Amino acid sequence: MTTANGPVMFVAAHPDDPDFLAGGTVARLVKEGREVTYVIVTNGNKGSADRGAKSGRLTAIREEEQRRAARVLGGRRVKFNGYEDGELEDTRALRRDVTREIRRWRPDLIITLNPHRTYNNFPGWHRDHRITGRVVLDCVYPLARDDLAFPELLPEFEPHKVPEVYAVQWEQPHLVIDITDTMDLKLEAIHCHASQVGDFEAVEVRMRNRAAILGKGKGYPYAEGFDDIVVPG
Numbered sequence: 001m002t003t004a005n006g007p008v009m010f011v012a013a014h015p016d017d018p019d020f021l022a023g024g025t026v027a028r029l030v031k032e033g034r035e036v037t038y039v040i041v042t043n044g045n046k047g048s049a050d051r052g053a054k055s056g057r058l059t060a061i062r063e064e065e066q067r068r069a070a071r072v073l074g075g076r077r078v079k080f081n082g083y084e085d086g087e088l089e090d091t092r093a094l095r096r097d098v099t100r101e102i103r104r105w106r107p108d109l110i111i112t113l114n115p116h117r118t119y120n121n122f123p124g125w126h127r128d129h130r131i132t133g134r135v136v137l138d139c140v141y142p143l144a145r146d147d148l149a150f151p152e153l154l155p156e157f158e159p160h161k162v163p164e165v166y167a168v169q170w171e172q173p174h175l176v177i178d179i180t181d182t183m184d185l186k187l188e189a190i191h192c193h194a195s196q197v198g199d200f201e202a203v204e205v206r207m208r209n210r211a212a213i214l215g216k217g218k219g220y221p222y223a224e225g226f227d228d229i230v231v232p233g
């Protein structure tokens, strides 16, 4: 696990991604004294199994659920970029918006989604997840670092070098983080996403099983898994 102690930024595609995919790690980092900011790229307005759901209302509900869940884990703030759920594209506007947030919050560590889809790596399945992960890596290097990228961001948002990125990875994680002490907090945060969780008991069983499988090789009762990307100086 990282030895840095500066701010952490979680860049996710949808409200609920941080809590489902890495909530135990977020809570652990907060307990270790790190300040965590969530940046949620889309508005999450397609995330409903209810065919009568109105997308504008769903956006407001999901933003509030995400704020509550972040508070449970000790997250400092949540920012929403408002891109359309399910329609994310790798555009200049998205790269500029993510670069701006990196330069604003100046993290030592970014946690984000995985840009790769394989049949066993569920966090890489969703198209918005893959695009978010890929854009974040492009912004870490070189866009947030180089002052000639997005000149319109200067002078307010000075370049920033991010030294390390954790990309959520379930298939063959390079980094397995013990979340045994924060598993209950993670479940409490997931519980906040009422619009996404129909049968919480079934979700809890699934989340405990997943965390147990990820921890097995290390002897941790519960864990989360990542690719740990150290950005060359």
Ligand SMILES: [Zn+2]
Residues within 6 Å of the ligand: 013, 014, 017, 126, 129
């Ligand atoms: Zn998602």
